[in-house]
Amino acid sequence: MVGVPSRHKSIFLLGGMVLLQVLLLAVQIKRDSQGRLIRVWTVGALSPFERAGSYGIGSVRGTWGHYFALQNTSRENEQLKHDNDVLKLQVMQLQSRVSEAERLEHLLNFRESQREVPMLGARVIGASADTATRTIYIDRGEGDGIHRNMGVITPDGIVGKVIETFSNTSQVLLITDKEGGAGAMLAASRNQGAVGGTGEPLLEMKYIANDDKVDVGESVVTSGMDRIFPRDLPVGTVAEVKPGNPFKVIRLRPAANLERLEEVIVLTTLRPLEVKKEAAAGDAVAGGNASANGQPLAKPVGKPADQAATGQRAAEKPKSSAANR
Protein backbone atom coordinates (compact mmCIF):
# COMPACT_ATOMS: atom_id res chain seq x y z
CA MET A 1 0.00 0.00 0.00
CA VAL A 2 1.53 3.30 -1.13
CA GLY A 3 1.04 6.03 1.45
CA VAL A 4 -0.16 9.46 0.29
CA PRO A 5 2.08 12.29 1.58
CA SER A 6 0.16 14.33 4.16
CA ARG A 7 0.76 17.53 2.18
CA HIS A 8 -1.08 16.03 -0.78
CA LYS A 9 -3.98 14.70 1.27
CA SER A 10 -5.57 18.13 1.51
CA ILE A 11 -5.28 18.60 -2.27
CA PHE A 12 -7.07 15.28 -2.83
CA LEU A 13 -9.67 16.33 -0.26
CA LEU A 14 -10.14 19.67 -2.04
CA GLY A 15 -10.56 17.94 -5.38
CA GLY A 16 -13.01 15.46 -3.88
CA MET A 17 -15.13 18.10 -2.19
CA VAL A 18 -15.27 20.34 -5.26
CA LEU A 19 -16.16 17.36 -7.45
CA LEU A 20 -18.87 16.35 -4.98
CA GLN A 21 -20.44 19.79 -5.14
CA VAL A 22 -20.19 19.95 -8.93
CA LEU A 23 -22.11 16.65 -8.98
CA LEU A 24 -24.62 18.13 -6.52
CA LEU A 25 -25.08 21.09 -8.88
CA ALA A 26 -25.42 18.76 -11.85
CA VAL A 27 -28.07 16.66 -10.10
CA GLN A 28 -30.09 19.78 -9.26
CA ILE A 29 -29.88 21.06 -12.83
CA LYS A 30 -30.66 17.69 -14.39
CA ARG A 31 -33.62 16.91 -12.15
CA ASP A 32 -34.62 20.53 -11.63
CA SER A 33 -34.67 19.82 -7.91
CA GLN A 34 -33.62 22.42 -5.35
CA GLY A 35 -32.30 20.41 -2.40
CA ARG A 36 -35.42 21.24 -0.44
CA LEU A 37 -34.60 19.00 2.51
CA ILE A 38 -31.25 20.71 3.19
CA ARG A 39 -32.86 24.12 2.81
CA VAL A 40 -35.65 23.20 5.25
CA TRP A 41 -33.07 22.12 7.84
CA THR A 42 -30.98 25.26 7.43
CA VAL A 43 -33.88 27.68 7.49
CA GLY A 44 -35.43 25.77 10.41
CA ALA A 45 -32.19 26.11 12.36
CA LEU A 46 -31.66 29.81 11.68
CA SER A 47 -35.19 31.26 11.52
CA PRO A 48 -35.68 31.24 15.35
CA PHE A 49 -32.63 33.50 15.68
CA GLU A 50 -33.92 35.81 12.95
CA ARG A 51 -37.37 35.88 14.52
CA ALA A 52 -35.97 36.66 17.97
CA GLY A 53 -33.66 39.32 16.56
CA SER A 54 -36.48 40.95 14.60
CA TYR A 55 -38.74 41.24 17.65
CA GLY A 56 -35.80 42.25 19.88
CA ILE A 57 -34.74 45.11 17.63
CA GLY A 58 -38.38 46.12 17.15
CA SER A 59 -38.76 46.40 20.94
CA VAL A 60 -35.56 48.42 21.28
CA ARG A 61 -36.67 50.79 18.54
CA GLY A 62 -40.10 51.15 20.18
CA THR A 63 -38.60 51.90 23.59
CA TRP A 64 -36.14 54.36 22.09
CA GLY A 65 -38.92 56.15 20.20
CA HIS A 66 -41.16 56.38 23.25
CA TYR A 67 -38.33 57.78 25.35
CA PHE A 68 -37.83 60.69 22.98
CA ALA A 69 -41.59 61.05 22.59
CA LEU A 70 -41.90 61.65 26.35
CA GLN A 71 -39.19 64.29 26.24
CA ASN A 72 -40.99 66.23 23.53
CA THR A 73 -44.60 65.62 24.61
CA SER A 74 -45.44 69.24 25.42
CA ARG A 75 -44.02 70.58 22.16
CA GLU A 76 -45.67 67.82 20.14
CA ASN A 77 -49.01 68.48 21.86
CA GLU A 78 -48.97 72.08 20.68
CA GLN A 79 -47.98 70.97 17.21
CA LEU A 80 -50.77 68.38 17.12
CA LYS A 81 -53.36 70.98 18.19
CA HIS A 82 -52.21 73.21 15.37
CA ASP A 83 -52.29 70.30 12.91
CA ASN A 84 -55.78 69.40 14.13
CA ASP A 85 -57.07 72.89 13.34
CA VAL A 86 -55.54 72.74 9.88
CA LEU A 87 -57.05 69.32 9.28
CA LYS A 88 -60.52 70.49 10.39
CA LEU A 89 -60.32 73.27 7.82
CA GLN A 90 -59.22 70.83 5.17
CA VAL A 91 -62.09 68.48 5.96
CA MET A 92 -64.59 71.32 5.53
CA GLN A 93 -63.03 72.20 2.19
CA LEU A 94 -63.14 68.59 1.10
CA GLN A 95 -66.79 68.27 1.99
CA SER A 96 -67.63 71.17 -0.32
CA ARG A 97 -65.85 69.70 -3.31
CA VAL A 98 -68.18 67.37 -5.13
CA SER A 99 -65.67 66.52 -7.81
CA GLU A 100 -63.23 65.26 -5.28
CA ALA A 101 -65.94 63.25 -3.64
CA GLU A 102 -66.59 61.54 -6.96
CA ARG A 103 -62.94 60.62 -7.27
CA LEU A 104 -63.00 59.20 -3.77
CA GLU A 105 -66.07 57.22 -4.72
CA HIS A 106 -64.18 55.60 -7.58
CA LEU A 107 -61.33 54.77 -5.27
CA LEU A 108 -63.76 53.28 -2.81
CA ASN A 109 -65.27 51.14 -5.56
CA PHE A 110 -61.86 49.80 -6.41
CA ARG A 111 -61.10 48.93 -2.81
CA GLU A 112 -64.49 47.27 -2.46
CA SER A 113 -63.67 45.15 -5.48
CA GLN A 114 -60.61 43.82 -3.69
CA ARG A 115 -62.51 43.03 -0.49
CA GLU A 116 -63.04 39.40 -1.48
CA VAL A 117 -59.34 38.86 -1.96
CA PRO A 118 -58.10 37.00 1.14
CA MET A 119 -55.03 38.68 2.58
CA LEU A 120 -52.69 38.04 5.47
CA GLY A 121 -50.31 40.47 7.13
CA ALA A 122 -46.72 39.32 7.69
CA ARG A 123 -43.58 40.73 9.25
CA VAL A 124 -40.27 40.71 7.35
CA ILE A 125 -37.71 38.86 9.47
CA GLY A 126 -34.70 38.57 7.20
CA ALA A 127 -33.12 39.00 3.80
CA SER A 128 -31.21 36.72 1.46
CA ALA A 129 -27.80 35.51 2.58
CA ASP A 130 -26.68 35.98 -1.01
CA THR A 131 -25.69 39.48 -2.09
CA ALA A 132 -26.80 38.89 -5.69
CA THR A 133 -30.33 37.65 -4.91
CA ARG A 134 -33.17 39.86 -3.79
CA THR A 135 -35.34 37.81 -1.46
CA ILE A 136 -36.80 38.29 2.00
CA TYR A 137 -38.08 35.99 4.72
CA ILE A 138 -41.49 36.59 6.34
CA ASP A 139 -42.83 35.21 9.61
CA ARG A 140 -45.75 33.34 8.02
CA GLY A 141 -45.51 29.87 6.53
CA GLU A 142 -47.41 26.76 5.60
CA GLY A 143 -49.11 26.76 9.01
CA ASP A 144 -50.75 30.08 8.12
CA GLY A 145 -51.95 28.82 4.73
CA ILE A 146 -49.13 30.33 2.70
CA HIS A 147 -48.21 28.48 -0.50
CA ARG A 148 -45.71 28.99 -3.27
CA ASN A 149 -46.56 31.52 -6.02
CA MET A 150 -48.80 33.63 -3.77
CA GLY A 151 -48.47 37.35 -4.43
CA VAL A 152 -46.99 39.69 -1.83
CA ILE A 153 -47.87 43.39 -1.73
CA THR A 154 -47.77 46.47 0.46
CA PRO A 155 -50.35 49.27 0.43
CA ASP A 156 -47.88 51.19 -1.79
CA GLY A 157 -47.49 48.53 -4.46
CA ILE A 158 -46.51 45.00 -5.34
CA VAL A 159 -43.51 43.37 -3.66
CA GLY A 160 -43.01 39.91 -5.20
CA LYS A 161 -44.17 36.34 -4.85
CA VAL A 162 -43.67 33.48 -2.42
CA ILE A 163 -41.05 31.07 -3.79
CA GLU A 164 -40.50 28.79 -0.82
CA THR A 165 -42.57 27.92 2.24
CA PHE A 166 -41.57 26.35 5.54
CA SER A 167 -43.64 25.50 8.62
CA ASN A 168 -43.86 29.08 9.90
CA THR A 169 -41.56 31.01 7.58
CA SER A 170 -41.68 31.78 3.87
CA GLN A 171 -39.23 33.17 1.35
CA VAL A 172 -40.38 35.89 -1.03
CA LEU A 173 -38.70 36.71 -4.34
CA LEU A 174 -38.79 40.49 -4.82
CA ILE A 175 -39.79 41.88 -8.21
CA THR A 176 -36.38 43.58 -8.40
CA ASP A 177 -34.63 40.19 -8.50
CA LYS A 178 -33.38 39.11 -11.93
CA GLU A 179 -35.94 36.32 -11.90
CA GLY A 180 -38.78 38.41 -10.47
CA GLY A 181 -41.51 40.15 -12.38
CA ALA A 182 -45.21 40.73 -13.01
CA GLY A 183 -47.70 41.33 -15.78
CA ALA A 184 -48.12 45.10 -16.03
CA MET A 185 -49.57 47.91 -18.08
CA LEU A 186 -49.17 51.64 -18.42
CA ALA A 187 -51.88 53.26 -16.31
CA ALA A 188 -52.73 55.99 -18.81
CA SER A 189 -52.59 54.22 -22.19
CA ARG A 190 -53.38 50.69 -20.83
CA ASN A 191 -50.63 49.28 -23.06
CA GLN A 192 -49.71 45.90 -21.64
CA GLY A 193 -46.27 44.43 -21.12
CA ALA A 194 -44.24 42.66 -18.48
CA VAL A 195 -42.18 44.14 -15.70
CA GLY A 196 -39.06 42.30 -14.59
CA GLY A 197 -36.24 42.82 -12.14
CA THR A 198 -32.66 43.55 -13.11
CA GLY A 199 -31.00 42.83 -9.78
CA GLU A 200 -30.77 46.60 -9.26
CA PRO A 201 -33.20 48.97 -7.52
CA LEU A 202 -34.93 49.88 -10.81
CA LEU A 203 -37.30 47.57 -12.74
CA GLU A 204 -37.48 47.05 -16.49
CA MET A 205 -40.70 47.08 -18.51
CA LYS A 206 -40.68 44.97 -21.68
CA TYR A 207 -42.79 44.55 -24.80
CA ILE A 208 -43.83 48.21 -25.24
CA ALA A 209 -43.51 49.07 -28.91
CA ASN A 210 -41.35 51.98 -30.01
CA ASP A 211 -44.42 53.66 -31.55
CA ASP A 212 -46.25 53.79 -28.21
CA LYS A 213 -45.98 57.02 -26.26
CA VAL A 214 -44.52 56.66 -22.79
CA ASP A 215 -43.68 59.61 -20.54
CA VAL A 216 -41.29 59.77 -17.63
CA GLY A 217 -43.29 59.84 -14.40
CA GLU A 218 -46.15 57.81 -15.87
CA SER A 219 -47.64 55.20 -13.55
CA VAL A 220 -47.46 51.48 -14.26
CA VAL A 221 -50.00 49.14 -12.68
CA THR A 222 -50.54 45.38 -12.66
CA SER A 223 -52.45 43.96 -15.60
CA GLY A 224 -53.74 40.90 -13.75
CA MET A 225 -52.58 38.73 -16.66
CA ASP A 226 -49.95 36.93 -14.55
CA ARG A 227 -52.75 35.42 -12.42
CA ILE A 228 -50.84 36.33 -9.29
CA PHE A 229 -51.65 39.98 -8.68
CA PRO A 230 -55.09 41.58 -9.06
CA ARG A 231 -55.39 44.24 -11.74
CA ASP A 232 -54.53 47.90 -11.08
CA LEU A 233 -52.15 47.52 -8.15
CA PRO A 234 -49.33 50.06 -8.41
CA VAL A 235 -46.07 48.61 -9.78
CA GLY A 236 -44.00 51.76 -10.18
CA THR A 237 -43.42 54.95 -12.13
CA VAL A 238 -41.45 55.37 -15.33
CA ALA A 239 -37.98 56.73 -14.55
CA GLU A 240 -36.31 56.39 -17.93
CA VAL A 241 -37.46 55.72 -21.52
CA LYS A 242 -35.18 54.91 -24.43
CA PRO A 243 -35.93 53.56 -27.90
CA GLY A 244 -34.75 49.96 -28.33
CA ASN A 245 -34.90 47.07 -30.76
CA PRO A 246 -37.61 45.84 -31.19
CA PHE A 247 -39.20 47.35 -28.06
CA LYS A 248 -38.67 50.43 -25.94
CA VAL A 249 -36.23 50.20 -23.02
CA ILE A 250 -38.24 51.41 -20.03
CA ARG A 251 -36.89 51.60 -16.49
CA LEU A 252 -39.31 51.89 -13.55
CA ARG A 253 -38.94 53.04 -9.98
CA PRO A 254 -40.89 50.52 -7.81
CA ALA A 255 -43.98 51.92 -6.08
CA ALA A 256 -43.29 49.93 -2.89
CA ASN A 257 -40.18 50.78 -0.91
CA LEU A 258 -38.45 47.44 -1.45
CA GLU A 259 -35.24 48.58 0.21
CA ARG A 260 -36.97 48.99 3.55
CA LEU A 261 -39.74 46.46 3.93
CA GLU A 262 -40.94 45.75 7.45
CA GLU A 263 -44.50 44.52 7.00
CA VAL A 264 -46.14 43.07 3.91
CA ILE A 265 -49.48 41.59 2.85
CA VAL A 266 -49.69 38.10 1.34
CA LEU A 267 -52.55 37.43 -1.08
CA THR A 268 -53.53 34.06 0.30
CA THR A 269 -55.13 32.64 -2.79
CA LEU A 270 -53.84 31.02 -5.93
CA ARG A 271 -57.08 31.69 -7.78
CA PRO A 272 -56.84 34.16 -10.67
CA LEU A 273 -57.52 37.58 -9.19
CA GLU A 274 -59.49 40.14 -11.12
CA VAL A 275 -61.47 43.25 -10.39
CA LYS A 276 -65.14 42.44 -9.82
CA LYS A 277 -67.24 42.90 -12.93
CA GLU A 278 -69.87 45.03 -11.17
CA ALA A 279 -67.21 47.39 -9.89
CA ALA A 280 -65.59 47.63 -13.29
CA ALA A 281 -68.98 48.20 -14.91
CA GLY A 282 -69.84 50.82 -12.34
CA ASP A 283 -66.59 52.58 -13.01
CA ALA A 284 -67.16 52.41 -16.74
CA VAL A 285 -70.55 54.08 -16.32
CA ALA A 286 -68.91 56.75 -14.22
CA GLY A 287 -66.45 57.45 -16.99
CA GLY A 288 -63.66 54.93 -16.56
CA ASN A 289 -62.05 52.58 -14.10
CA ALA A 290 -60.22 53.86 -11.08
CA SER A 291 -56.74 52.68 -10.41
CA ALA A 292 -55.23 52.26 -6.99
CA ASN A 293 -53.45 55.56 -7.36
CA GLY A 294 -56.58 57.30 -8.42
CA GLN A 295 -55.80 57.70 -12.10
CA PRO A 296 -58.61 57.31 -14.59
CA LEU A 297 -58.30 54.11 -16.54
CA ALA A 298 -59.09 53.76 -20.22
CA LYS A 299 -60.10 50.63 -22.09
CA PRO A 300 -57.21 48.16 -22.36
CA VAL A 301 -55.38 48.37 -25.66
CA GLY A 302 -55.23 45.11 -27.54
CA LYS A 303 -51.82 43.49 -27.15
CA PRO A 304 -51.06 39.79 -27.16
CA ALA A 305 -52.12 38.56 -23.74
CA ASP A 306 -49.22 36.12 -23.73
CA GLN A 307 -46.75 38.97 -23.64
CA ALA A 308 -48.33 40.52 -20.60
CA ALA A 309 -48.92 37.20 -18.96
CA THR A 310 -45.23 36.43 -19.02
CA GLY A 311 -44.68 38.32 -15.75
CA GLN A 312 -43.12 36.28 -13.00
CA ARG A 313 -43.86 32.95 -14.59
CA ALA A 314 -42.03 33.96 -17.72
CA ALA A 315 -39.21 35.25 -15.59
CA GLU A 316 -38.68 31.70 -14.40
CA LYS A 317 -38.11 30.53 -17.95
CA PRO A 318 -34.48 31.65 -18.41
CA LYS A 319 -33.45 29.65 -15.35
CA SER A 320 -35.05 26.43 -16.49
CA SER A 321 -33.83 26.86 -20.04
CA ALA A 322 -30.35 27.54 -18.75
CA ALA A 323 -30.67 24.55 -16.49
CA ASN A 324 -31.75 22.35 -19.35
CA ARG A 325 -28.63 23.31 -21.20
Add this chain to the structure above:
Amino acid sequence: MNETYDIRAAESHIEVHKFRGGAIIGTLIVIFFLQAFLPQYFHQLAILDLPLLVTIYFGLSRRNPSTGLLLGMAIGLVQDSLSGPTVPLGLYGIAKTIIGYLASSIGARLDTEHPAARFALTILFFGLHQGILMLERRILLAQPEAWFTMHLGIAALINAVVGAALFTLLDRLRKPS
Protein backbone atom coordinates in the same frame (compact mmCIF):
# COMPACT_ATOMS: atom_id res chain seq x y z
CA MET B 1 18.13 20.55 0.90
CA ASN B 2 19.18 23.64 2.78
CA GLU B 3 16.47 25.70 1.10
CA THR B 4 13.80 23.18 2.08
CA TYR B 5 15.09 23.14 5.60
CA ASP B 6 14.97 26.95 5.77
CA ILE B 7 11.39 27.11 4.53
CA ARG B 8 10.23 24.54 7.05
CA ALA B 9 12.11 26.33 9.80
CA ALA B 10 10.38 29.56 8.80
CA GLU B 11 6.96 27.82 8.75
CA SER B 12 7.55 26.43 12.20
CA HIS B 13 7.54 29.98 13.59
CA ILE B 14 3.98 30.57 12.41
CA GLU B 15 1.61 29.88 15.24
CA VAL B 16 -1.51 27.78 14.73
CA HIS B 17 -4.36 29.40 16.67
CA LYS B 18 -7.02 27.52 18.55
CA PHE B 19 -10.37 28.94 19.57
CA ARG B 20 -12.51 28.76 22.68
CA GLY B 21 -15.17 26.04 22.78
CA GLY B 22 -18.17 26.82 20.56
CA ALA B 23 -16.51 29.98 19.22
CA ILE B 24 -16.63 28.88 15.58
CA ILE B 25 -20.24 27.63 15.70
CA GLY B 26 -21.35 30.70 17.67
CA THR B 27 -19.59 33.03 15.23
CA LEU B 28 -21.22 31.34 12.25
CA ILE B 29 -24.72 31.64 13.75
CA VAL B 30 -24.18 35.33 14.52
CA ILE B 31 -22.69 35.98 11.09
CA PHE B 32 -25.57 34.32 9.21
CA PHE B 33 -28.07 36.12 11.41
CA LEU B 34 -26.40 39.48 10.68
CA GLN B 35 -26.11 38.69 6.96
CA ALA B 36 -29.85 38.07 6.75
CA PHE B 37 -30.94 40.71 9.23
CA LEU B 38 -28.80 43.84 8.82
CA PRO B 39 -29.79 44.63 5.20
CA GLN B 40 -33.41 44.95 6.36
CA TYR B 41 -32.54 48.05 8.36
CA PHE B 42 -29.42 49.27 6.55
CA HIS B 43 -29.83 48.16 2.94
CA GLN B 44 -26.37 49.44 1.99
CA LEU B 45 -24.90 46.65 4.15
CA ALA B 46 -26.13 44.07 1.62
CA ILE B 47 -22.78 44.67 -0.08
CA LEU B 48 -21.02 42.78 2.75
CA ASP B 49 -20.26 39.08 2.34
CA LEU B 50 -19.80 38.22 6.02
CA PRO B 51 -19.70 34.41 5.43
CA LEU B 52 -16.74 34.95 3.08
CA LEU B 53 -14.92 37.11 5.64
CA VAL B 54 -15.38 34.44 8.31
CA THR B 55 -14.16 31.72 5.91
CA ILE B 56 -11.02 33.76 5.22
CA TYR B 57 -10.44 34.50 8.90
CA PHE B 58 -10.74 30.94 10.17
CA GLY B 59 -8.69 29.69 7.21
CA LEU B 60 -5.87 32.11 7.94
CA SER B 61 -5.96 31.36 11.67
CA ARG B 62 -6.32 27.58 11.75
CA ARG B 63 -3.71 27.11 9.01
CA ASN B 64 -4.85 23.57 8.27
CA PRO B 65 -5.94 23.26 4.61
CA SER B 66 -8.22 20.28 5.27
CA THR B 67 -10.04 22.03 8.11
CA GLY B 68 -10.14 25.28 6.13
CA LEU B 69 -11.70 23.75 3.04
CA LEU B 70 -14.28 21.73 5.02
CA LEU B 71 -15.29 24.81 7.03
CA GLY B 72 -15.48 26.85 3.82
CA MET B 73 -17.66 24.17 2.24
CA ALA B 74 -20.03 24.10 5.22
CA ILE B 75 -20.34 27.91 5.26
CA GLY B 76 -20.90 28.00 1.51
CA LEU B 77 -23.58 25.33 1.58
CA VAL B 78 -25.44 27.08 4.42
CA GLN B 79 -25.28 30.30 2.39
CA ASP B 80 -26.65 28.44 -0.64
CA SER B 81 -29.47 27.00 1.47
CA LEU B 82 -30.44 30.42 2.82
CA SER B 83 -30.27 32.07 -0.58
CA GLY B 84 -33.39 30.30 -1.84
CA PRO B 85 -34.20 28.12 -4.85
CA THR B 86 -32.72 30.65 -7.29
CA VAL B 87 -29.24 29.72 -6.03
CA PRO B 88 -28.46 26.01 -6.51
CA LEU B 89 -26.77 24.17 -3.65
CA GLY B 90 -23.05 24.12 -4.29
CA LEU B 91 -22.65 27.49 -6.01
CA TYR B 92 -21.23 29.28 -2.96
CA GLY B 93 -20.14 25.91 -1.54
CA ILE B 94 -17.53 25.35 -4.26
CA ALA B 95 -16.27 28.95 -4.14
CA LYS B 96 -15.87 28.96 -0.38
CA THR B 97 -14.30 25.47 -0.33
CA ILE B 98 -11.54 26.78 -2.59
CA ILE B 99 -11.19 30.04 -0.63
CA GLY B 100 -11.02 28.09 2.67
CA TYR B 101 -8.28 25.86 1.24
CA LEU B 102 -6.24 28.75 -0.18
CA ALA B 103 -6.60 30.88 2.97
CA SER B 104 -5.40 27.98 5.15
CA SER B 105 -2.52 27.23 2.78
CA ILE B 106 -1.39 30.87 2.72
CA GLY B 107 -1.89 31.15 6.48
CA ALA B 108 0.45 28.19 6.93
CA ARG B 109 3.22 29.90 4.95
CA LEU B 110 2.92 33.60 5.75
CA ASP B 111 2.38 35.62 8.86
CA THR B 112 -1.07 37.09 8.31
CA GLU B 113 -1.56 38.80 11.66
CA HIS B 114 -0.83 42.34 10.46
CA PRO B 115 -3.97 44.33 9.53
CA ALA B 116 -2.39 45.49 6.25
CA ALA B 117 -1.71 41.89 5.21
CA ARG B 118 -5.26 40.92 6.15
CA PHE B 119 -6.66 43.88 4.19
CA ALA B 120 -4.70 42.93 1.07
CA LEU B 121 -5.55 39.23 1.37
CA THR B 122 -9.26 39.98 1.82
CA ILE B 123 -9.31 42.02 -1.41
CA LEU B 124 -7.46 39.19 -3.16
CA PHE B 125 -9.79 36.50 -1.86
CA PHE B 126 -12.91 38.59 -2.55
CA GLY B 127 -11.82 38.98 -6.18
CA LEU B 128 -11.01 35.29 -6.43
CA HIS B 129 -14.35 34.35 -4.86
CA GLN B 130 -16.22 36.49 -7.41
CA GLY B 131 -14.11 34.99 -10.20
CA ILE B 132 -15.01 31.44 -9.14
CA LEU B 133 -18.69 32.37 -8.89
CA MET B 134 -18.59 33.91 -12.37
CA LEU B 135 -16.93 30.78 -13.76
CA GLU B 136 -19.52 28.54 -12.13
CA ARG B 137 -22.40 30.64 -13.42
CA ARG B 138 -20.98 30.79 -16.93
CA ILE B 139 -19.76 27.20 -17.27
CA LEU B 140 -22.03 25.14 -15.01
CA LEU B 141 -25.25 27.18 -15.06
CA ALA B 142 -24.96 28.89 -18.47
CA GLN B 143 -25.83 32.23 -16.90
CA PRO B 144 -23.84 35.07 -18.50
CA GLU B 145 -22.47 37.43 -15.85
CA ALA B 146 -20.10 40.38 -16.07
CA TRP B 147 -16.53 39.60 -15.01
CA PHE B 148 -15.96 42.93 -13.34
CA THR B 149 -18.10 45.91 -12.45
CA MET B 150 -17.30 49.04 -10.50
CA HIS B 151 -19.79 47.80 -7.89
CA LEU B 152 -17.65 44.69 -7.35
CA GLY B 153 -14.50 46.79 -6.98
CA ILE B 154 -16.16 48.97 -4.34
CA ALA B 155 -17.57 45.86 -2.63
CA ALA B 156 -14.07 44.35 -2.45
CA LEU B 157 -12.69 47.48 -0.78
CA ILE B 158 -15.55 47.76 1.70
CA ASN B 159 -15.37 44.07 2.58
CA ALA B 160 -11.62 44.39 3.11
CA VAL B 161 -12.06 47.34 5.49
CA VAL B 162 -14.83 45.58 7.42
CA GLY B 163 -12.80 42.35 7.32
CA ALA B 164 -9.74 43.96 8.91
CA ALA B 165 -11.91 45.26 11.78
CA LEU B 166 -13.87 42.01 12.11
CA PHE B 167 -10.68 39.92 12.22
CA THR B 168 -9.36 42.01 15.13
CA LEU B 169 -12.66 41.39 16.92
CA LEU B 170 -12.52 37.65 16.22
CA ASP B 171 -8.94 37.49 17.53
CA ARG B 172 -10.48 37.86 21.01
CA LEU B 173 -12.10 34.41 20.61
CA ARG B 174 -8.68 32.74 20.39
CA LYS B 175 -7.35 30.66 23.25
CA PRO B 176 -4.39 32.43 24.87
CA SER B 177 -1.18 30.78 23.63
